[in-house]
Amino acid sequence: MxxxxxxxxxxxxxxxxxxxxxxxxxxxxxxxxxxxxxxxxxxxxxxxxxxxxxxxxxxxxxxxxxxxxxxxTTNLTSFFREPHHFDILSEFIQRGEVVNRVWCAASSTGEEPYSIAMTLVNVAGGFASSAQVIASDIDSNVLRHASDGIYPLEKVNPLNNKKLFFKRGVGVNAGKARVCAQLRKLLEFQKINLLDEEYPVKAGLDVIFCRNVMIYFDKDTQEKILLKLLSKLRTGGLYIAGHSENFSHFSHLMKPIGRTAYIKL
Ligand SMILES: C[S@@+](CC[C@H](N)C(=O)[O-])C[C@H]1O[C@@H](n2cnc3c(N)ncnc32)[C@H](O)[C@@H]1O
The missing domain is CATH 1.10.155.10 (Chemotaxis receptor methyltransferase CheR, N-terminal domain)
Incomplete structure (x- = not known):
């Protein structure tokens, strides 16, 4: 060649x-x-x-x-990707579970953690929720993009409630929309390598989303990362994996409750 x-x-x-x-x-x-x-x-x-x-x-x-x-790194993502997972999160809260702290590990350019935050606001019926979503990735460029919260209108236009969550850009920002300050405030950004021995995240999380990143790791690495992530999740907390990341062989640690969604035992 x-x-x-x-x-x-x-x-x-x-x-x-x-x-x-x-x-x-x-x-x-x-x-x-x-x-x-x-x-x-x-x-x-x-x-x-x-x-x-x-x-x-x-x-x-x-x-x-x-x-x-x-x-x-491959950073492919989208708002409400695998939408059933956001329904599972809503149902989890509607069942009476308190969700104050969520970690979105490998959050790429931010569409996933903002989708989580929008779901929390929708279920709470407004911005009153004091929940915090930690968005982390190993890639500093995508984290910066996520923190800026600016997306092309083609990505934002199909979303429900877009007027509540986004401000349309004008002038040089025409054709783009920015996440509104109240939604942005729910997110906190951290550079975290899932390979690290220790994660700088306080234990007792209510929900972890870790989707479409384990596929890049070998089985042994996947299992080590899963155990470290689970150590940060409270008992009864919700763990959401990507569509091709099945952890049914960990049934002694977490109970499947839907498509690649689990409750920590
Ligand atoms: C395909 S994207 C998935 C994004 C999002 N979770 C989703 O499902 O739409 C994979 C992300 O994993 C991140 N990543 C890859 N290796 C990582 C590691 N060792 N630690 C943390 N993030 C990693 C990449 O930078 C990328 O943003």
């Missing part, structure tokens, strides 16, 4: 081994072109001649790790 920068199988293997070590993300052999295209902007920025030199640079400059991680 004709490429602007020299890129060998060995460069790909070194880059993916480093990514695995930093994030737990395990890239398949088929991702070699993806890795190249995501790293090219860094090579240009650093004026490096080829991918081998980039990986050498990365190994010698810890400050490059953040850019490397940001370049290689």
């Amino acid at each position: 004709d490429r602007e920068f020299r890129y060998t199988q060995k460069d790909f293997n070194r880059a993916r081994a480093f990514l695995l070590q930093l994030t737990g993300i395990k890239l398949a052999d088929s991702k070699d072109s993806l890795v190249y295209s995501r790293l090219v902007p860094r090579l240009r920025k650093l004026q490096l001649e080829d991918v081998r030199r980039y990986v050498d640079y990365l190994e010698q400059h810890p400050e490059e790790e953040e850019h490397f991680i940001n370049a290689l």
Whole structure:
């Protein structure tokens, strides 16, 4: 393949081994072109001649790790993705469960934690709720985007109650909408690597959403992360996983209550 920068199988293997070590993300052999295209902007920025030199640079400059991680994470998300999970959250509260603290781990650009916050406000019938949603991700770029809370109108227009939760942009912000201050206030942002031994989150959470990130980790890593997450959830708390992340083999620790939704025992 004709490429602007020299890129060998060995460069790909070194880059993916480093990514695995930093994030737990395990890239398949088929991702070699993806890795190249995501790293090219860094090579240009650093004026490096080829991918081998980039990986050498990365190994010698810890400050490059953040850019490397940001370049290689996949951040696909949307408002009310897998909508049944937000119904499960509403029903959980309507059954009388108190929800004060929610953690949305791997929250990407914010659509998921804002959907959680909108659900809490909708169930409470207004902004009176003092609930707090912790939104965390390993990728500092997506966290910044989430914290800004600005989205294209195409993403916001299909939402119910959009007038309550968003302000339409004007002038240079035409075509975009910003999350209103009252909704934004319910969120708190933290950079957290799920691979870390200790999570800087107080235990006793009422709900954890950790969706569509475990799929990037091997089974052993998934189980370790699940146990650490569960240690932060109160007994009777709600754990929501992504559609292809099934934890039915953990039935001694959590009881399934719907599609990839569980109650901690
Ligand atoms: C596909 S997105 C899923 C976003 C959202 N949870 C959803 O379901 O719509 C996966 C997210 O996981 C994050 N991620 C990947 N590895 C991570 C890690 N080790 N710790 C924390 N977040 C990680 C990525 O940066 C990305 O934003």
